[in-house]
Amino acid sequence: MNRLLIVALACFGAQAFAAGDAGSGQQKSQACAACHGPDGNSPTGPDFPRLAGQHYDYLLKALRDYKAGARKNPIMGAQVGSLNSQDMADLAAFYSRQKGSLHVVR
Numbered sequence: 001m002n003r004l005l006i007v008a009l010a011c012f013g014a015q016a017f018a019a020g021d022a023g024s025g026q027q028k029s030q031a032c033a034a035c036h037g038p039d040g041n042s043p044t045g046p047d048f049p050r051l052a053g054q055h056y057d058y059l060l061k062a063l064r065d066y067k068a069g070a071r072k073n074p075i076m077g078a079q080v081g082s083l084n085s086q087d088m089a090d091l092a093a094f095y096s097r098q099k100g101s102l103h104v105v106r
Contacts, residue, residue: 020056020086025094028087031079040095053100059092 029038032051037043040052051059065071067080067088080088 020060020089020091020093022090022093022097024086025090025092028090029094032091035075036095039098041098041101050100051095052098054096056092056096059095060088063088063091 029040032040035042035044035048036051040050040054042048042050062071063080063083066073066076067083069077083091
């Protein structure tokens, strides 16, 4: 029983660390703001994806896939090249907590 409790606590602790810090993510998002807007609602409309309000897991997977080359985009590939795992988790935490806006296409 004690062994199970220790394993559960270790997993929970790792999960909490991996979840990312939205405050740190906001500080790290300065380079992203030029295309995606300061809060993840792109000022240029649908040309750049809206990050605000997207699911944390989706954002984190997208960043990891750009870094690994599984998702191809020359701009994003270059942007994530210097990010480590915690940076990506922090960015995903920040953008997932922002309120998204809808883009109206006319």
